[in-house]
Amino acid sequence: MNKALLVELLGSAGAVAALVAIAWWARIPRPTPPLDEATARSLLADDFPDIHPDQIWIADEGRGAVARAGDRALVLFRLGDGYVARLVAWRDDYVGAAPWPPKGVRA
Amino acid sequence: MKPDFDPVTLAVPFFVLAVVLEIILGRFGKAKAAYEPKDAATSLLMGFGSTIAGLFTAGLIFTTSLWVYQHRLFDIPMTAIWAWVLIFFLEDLTYYWFHRLAHERRFWWASHVNHHSSQHYNLTTALRQTWTGGVAGTWLLWLPLSFIGFPPAMVAIQKGFSLVYQFWIHTEVIKRMPRWFEAVFNTPSHHRVHHARNARYLDANYAGVLIIWDRMFGTFTPETDEEPPRYGLVRNLGGFNLFHVAFHEWIGIGKDLLKARSLREVTGYLFGPPGWSPDGSRDTSATLKAKWRARTGQDG
Numbered sequence: 001m002n003k004a005l006l007v008e009l010l011g012s013a014g015a016v017a018a019l020v021a022i023a024w025w026a027r028i029p030r031p032t033p034p035l036d037e038a039t040a041r042s043l044l045a046d047d048f049p050d051i052h053p054d055q056i057w058i059a060d061e062g063r064g065a066v067a068r069a070g071d072r073a074l075v076l077f078r079l080g081d082g083y084v085a086r087l088v089a090w091r092d093d094y095v096g097a098a099p100w101p102p103k104g105v106r107a
Numbered sequence: 108m109k110p111d112f113d114p115v116t117l118a119v120p121f122f123v124l125a126v127v128l129e130i131i132l133g134r135f136g137k138a139k140a141a142y143e144p145k146d147a148a149t150s151l152l153m154g155f156g157s158t159i160a161g162l163f164t165a166g167l168i169f170t171t172s173l174w175v176y177q178h179r180l181f182d183i184p185m186t187a188i189w190a191w192v193l194i195f196f197l198e199d200l201t202y203y204w205f206h207r208l209a210h211e212r213r214f215w216w217a218s219h220v221n222h223h224s225s226q227h228y229n230l231t232t233a234l235r236q237t238w239t240g241g242v243a244g245t246w247l248l249w250l251p252l253s254f255i256g257f258p259p260a261m262v263a264i265q266k267g268f269s270l271v272y273q274f275w276i277h278t279e280v281i282k283r284m285p286r287w288f289e290a291v292f293n294t295p296s297h298h299r300v301h302h303a304r305n306a307r308y309l310d311a312n313y314a315g316v317l318i319i320w321d322r323m324f325g326t327f328t329p330e331t332d333e334e335p336p337r338y339g340l341v342r343n344l345g346g347f348n349l350f351h352v353a354f355h356e357w358i359g360i361g362k363d364l365l366k367a368r369s370l371r372e373v374t375g376y377l378f379g380p381p382g383w384s385p386d387g388s389r390d391t392s393a394t395l396k397a398k399w400r401a402r403t404g405q406d407g
Contacts, residue, residue, distance in 0.1 A: 005162075008116065012158060015123050016151040019231070022127060024144040026134040046337060049306075049402060077345075080143040082226040084343045106345035 029081035034062020041067070044074045047085035060100035077101040110260040114267035122274060126230045129280055138280040140229055147231045149347045153221055154234030156349065164241025172250060172259035181256035191265075194257050195316075198249070198265040202315035205248045207326065210310055211392075216381045217356035218243035224352050226339040228302055233277035238353040269315045273298075293318045296330045303336030304343075306399035309392040341382075341395065356381075 035043075037056055044053065044067055053067030053074055063078040073090040076083050077100055086105050094102055133140030183190045209219035218239040225232045240246070252262045276298040284294045293314040301312040311328035314321050321327035330336065344352060363376040375383045382391035390398075400406065 009155075009158070012119070012155050015119070016148075016155055019123065019126050019130075019151055020144055020148045022130050023142040023147040023231075026130045026142060028130070028133045028141055029143045030141045050398060079343070079345065080146050080226070080347070081141070082143075082339075082343075084345050086345075101345075 040065035057095050064100045066094045110263050114271050118271045129230050145347045150231035150235035154236050157236035160238040168246050172253050175250045176253040179256040183256040185261050194265050199316050203320040206313040213381045214377050220356045221352050228338045233274045272316050299336045300330045306395045
């Protein structure tokens, strides 16, 4: 590896570390207060606008939710300062499950 | 295998300072900018990894470009202003079609999807670059420029200028540019639409520098205040693992190919639009947009 390339890569690695440190220092993520039912429904509607769940349960102290639409489960879980939604087959043990999200749902 | 004058390398200090400025403006409430450290780290490390991954295919790309240039149609001087004007338009048109292909056909989407995997839209998102672009072979699309007669170094420099231009448009700090600028150039507003996962905004605004190509080829969609863009993928990733970000769609293709039962299915899984499935049970951008139109009665 030539010296210029090595300097470029080391410099880039240093810059990455510095920028992540500044982003951490700034503390400017999106606000993510604990979910309530209305917010969870709204977030699920963004991902699954044609599915209208019958019931919804808040999970993980407001960091997630699960909704039931027939034999399907609409699952929400927190990732960083955002949420990720998944559509999976319904299971009764999703209600009150811990840790959240239930195993196999995240992928 | 970079040209002696590499706009991207020269612009790196500007990239760093611009990210710092965006964070500081956000920190002190002077502009709209949200940063999540893990998300920003993922974007920056994808950019770093992209530089390293590029080293493995740089030789092949350089050698191929040189070989094509040796069989060129014309001798185009690198010192002529008209040649730079011409390559600006031709390279940007090439970029448009590369970018459209990278969204509308799964094989190339697999290498580009990582750039869209952040739920944030800030300057670090610009640096969330592919690790597999060289393998996907999209660089082949630029070879006709060398065949026409543009020196490979000239093509590489112009590609670099285009990449540098596209950095600053990955921001929410700038709402709209002057109307004349929005009409001709790719802007933060146009590119926010491109990064949005809202059904109405899917597969739109593929431009590199000039938005005129989208207007000409029917893929332009304006940003509307009534529906702010939500960023990320139609099906967002469930974590920040770099290798998952870089390779998840390739793995998805591999799994689908193992299930394929005919040549039609193999072709569909590889070169169909992302989301293609033999029975139509998965959504593509086109089906999502059709459902949105049916739901809202809007035309988009």
